[in-house]
Amino acid sequence: MTSINETQIACMIGNLSQLDTMRPNKPFNEDVILFLSELSNALIKTKESRNFPDVITFAYWCRKSNITKLSKEYIHVKNRIGLGLVFHITPANVPVNFAFSFVFSLLAGNSNVIRIPSKNYQQIDIICEAIRQLFREDRFKNIAQNTLLVKYPHSKEINSFFSTKCNARIVWGGDSTINQIRESKIPARSLDIGFADRYSFSIIDPSSIKTCTEKELIRLAENFYNDTYLMDQNACSSPHLIVWKKSDKADAKAEKDKFWKAVHQIAQKKYELDSIRVIDKLTLLCSDAINHPINQVTMTSNYLHQIKLASVPNTIVNLSGNSGYFYEVDIAELNELAPLIETKIQTITYFGLNKEEILNFILNNNLIGVDRIVPVGKALEIGLTWDGYDLINTLSRVIATE
Amino acid sequence: MLNFDVFFENSPFAFNQMQKESYFFPAIKTLHQSHLQNCPEFEKISSLIGNEDLRQVEDLPFIPVRLFKDFDLLSIDKSEIRKTMTSSGTSGGSPSKIYLNSETAQLQTKVLTKIVNSYIGTKRLPMLIIDSKSVLKDRNNFSARGAGILGFSMFGYDIHYALDDDMNIDIEQINEFLQKHEHEQILIFGFTFVVFENFIKKLKASNTKLKLNNSLLIHGGGWKKLAENAIDNSSFKALIKEWSGISRVFNYYGLVEQTGSIFMECENENLHASIYSDIIFRKPEDFSVCEIGQEGIVQLLSLLPHSYPGHSILTEDIGKLVGVDTCPCGRKGKYFKIFGRIKNAEIRGCSDTIQK
Known part of the structure; x- marks a missing residue:
């Protein structure tokens, strides 16, 4: 086990003690769809969101009708379950990217540790606050227990600490970041997805x-x-x-x-x-x-x-x-x-x-x-299929039965 | 090559703008054409962004100073290089490299002399440099600071350095020097932030007041560090006066890409273009020329760069033209203010997640 200085990690949502009890779930489970729908409503209602088209875009993406529509394409996924714990490293200057990365993985049935940018963005504050409010409700207790959002200064030790625990790691942000993060090993059976320079x-x-x-x-x-x-x-x-x-x-x-x-x-x-x-x-x-x-x-x-x-x-x-x-x-x-x-x-x-x-x-x-x-016009529309990966299928495993 | 006689027969600020341009434009056009012939990279740039028809100074293309970091731009054969000047200058990364042949180096010295002499007279003065001698270690590879010190040293004798190798102030050495030249006018030279950080601040910290009432200070190199401390030109002057007693303080503005043809401040705190150089302020949205009083990106022109195509450059500084020919100090031509570097706004996009 890597030893780290835990005081360097700021937990924005959740706490480090949750790490050992996190569990996967079925893709598109009802709790998650309800949670996203409530998150969407909360963000659309929040006054501050109006100044940020990227927050609004995210909110619309999460609304029930969109998620239900998307789930229809995965109707056959009855024998699937999330890989387990997914560790996300999200980019420093696309403020809402962390939220999409979280939601894609959540929909695939995973528990999540998300490193968010240290730089302060109002968009991040707005989304985190909305999540925090929902997590106080009993009906989202299960999701709350399986979610950890952290900020920490660049540290190989902390990267390694989370990496050794994850079943999949998602790194956004370009070739040099990916190479640097890959200096921290993940378990042999874990999956490493790098969203590289394109x-x-x-x-x-x-x-x-x-x-x-x-x-x-x-x-x-x-x-x-x-x-x-x-x-x-x-x-x-x-x-x-x-x-x-x-x-x-x-x-x-x-x-x-x-x-x-x-x-x-x-x-x-x-x-x-x-x-x-x-x-x-x-x-x-x-x-x-x-x-x-x-x-x-x-x-x-x-x-x-x-x-x-x-x-x-x-x-x-x-x-x-x-x-x-x-x-x-x-x-x-x-x-x-x-x-x-x-x-x-x-x-x-x-x-x-x-x-x-x-x-x-x-x-x-x-x-x-x-x-x-x-x-033309849809270049920036991020979705469940990105960079050649079908993220629901990539981030979940199939249980073969006969 | 250029005939410089007319420029050396006259005082650097003698011509009004119209007179000046009648000499300056043909001279810089000739220089421009010689760079087109001798620097293939400049020729490629110019054929893409330049005007066919050059009718006035404003029509000349300009290249951004950062290009001297990315490319070795030369209008001479490599064997003719006598000196290489470097500057870390803008936004980090690799330094700018400016290659001088003996002709360009001599012109720089000659023009600097003409400009500075018009302020301090032609007599050499006992000189105190607010810096450490160690800046000059490598005589073939000059930093902008080293080049500045060396360039200004020719106006002084009995040159002493006020700072030791570790950039600490050497009060004893300074006092000894002052005693020796008690009744003479002393020339003091230094880089703006060094004068502030390592001289004025240290005098203040040790509560030492010097009596340099009979001296004059020339300083340059940019206001970035002082701006961070919320110190502007006037408050800087007041601090200098309070702690060192110097009341004649002249700031200069210049880039390593155009060493020699510096812009010097007058008694009214305006910077002045000499007959060897020109300045144009351009609007960010389309590079059109700003009105008097309107802030813009600074383009600098100089007749001195012969060995490299640095005769028309776009800086990363912001400033404004205050007026033309009408400064109360009596110097003719353009006078202006510089407000400092353009701020480095962060770009959006899927960039690195590495945070330091």
Whole structure:
């Protein structure tokens, strides 16, 4: 047993003595569905939530109708039970991510220890307070006993302390974090899931923009804004590259301009552009000018940088900008992208194409990357299937019977 | 190469902005074109973000100072490098590397002399440096602080350092020095935060008041540490006066990327651009030029960087133009204020969970 300094661990919800009595449960059990429904109501009613769209999104995700709908896809899970104790390490600057990680694992039937960011976020306070209130009620005693939310400074010893006890470990936050956490061993039969650094891009057919009404165009631009600027274009599922798929030889300049003009208008209206980001973008642009063959750059203003690549590059995962910095490339056939698809690639968002076309492209080319194909606007929508894992099935075990 | 005669025949603040630009613009345009020819990286950048048509100083492209950290930017053959200057400067990571050939190094010295002489006269003064001699250890690889000390040392004689190797104040040494030069004007030089942390604060802590009434202090290097202590220029001056007796205090603003063509503060606490340099404040949203009085990101231009493309750079500082040609001190050209570094706002996204 690793010895740790327990005073370094701040228990936000629950206490360390619970650790040895935690037990798994059946996926989608009724207590959990009721708890999530009450949590949803509490969050929607809380005045402070209104300032945080991410809290509201989480609250809506937890509401009874959504969970019931999701449970229908798992109706066959009668012989499943949660793996046991799941230890979560959640990212420092996506405030509500800890809540989703907790809820996914809870729905799979697990007890949970969740390390939440040390940095203070109001979103975290709001959600924790709502959970704390519900845990005072007798009907949620069982869930309360199986839940522990902790904050602690970076410490290999504490990571190891929780790791040796877990049946599964979930690490969010990128390659370097995952490698660091993996210095702490987990038991041989336990499962280690790392949500690593990912890369995402968009495929758009410009001819579909040509036929857009003004209203549809604004909707598209808003969706694109939400996928990107909303998280400084720095979420793993935010696109960095726009692939224009054109069936004819025309350069589609008018359609592209129409799209970017609409995006720029929304960014200018909604996005808070920090001066330091402006300098970051100029620095990246200068580096790109030196390192990559670039045809042209368009800076409508510092809100939007479009970097037109001279041709389809050898690799794309290093073409990554933030705060409204997009690479663009033209293709005629999806197959031209095949050499670019590596394991790091997570989400393709699309507009004007159908998802089967993209799915078949991945399957028929025997590719090792791409875990999500979703319409523009849904890039940040997290769900029970993430990074290629079906989290309910991954975080529960099957009891074979004959 | 450039003909610098006109710049050395005149006082650094003699030209009004219109006169200045009639010399400055053709000179910097020539310099710009020579960097295009001699620095392939700069040529690539310029062909992507530059204007075809250069009609005024504002049309020149500018590169962010952080680029000198990520790339070795040279407009000369490596064999011509005489000195390398480094600066940890912005936001940590690898230092900026500035490569000087002898021509650029000489220009820096010459221009610094012209500017500083216009403040202190051409006579060398007994000099006290508020720093430790150990900063100068490696003479071929200068930190910005080392370069500053060495650059300003040429204005002094009988140079003494006020701090020992551990940056502790050496009161005995200072008193001995003061006795020796009792009736002379003394030049005191130091970096702003060193003067504050290791000199003024220590004098205060030991309740020692010096009588440097006949001296003048030149200091530079940024206000970040003082701002953390809520000390602004005026309160800094008051503290200096109280504990050391110095009443003539001049701040200067300059970056290691443009050593030599510094901007010096006048009696009215305005910083002034000399005829060797220029300053433009740009709006963050589209880099358009700010109005007088409007805060913006600082772009610096200098005629001195010949060995590297640092003649037009975008800093990470915020400031504003106060006026042009009309400062009551009589110096012509642009005068301005610098408010310090842009704050480093945290980016959102699925970044590392490691917290220190």
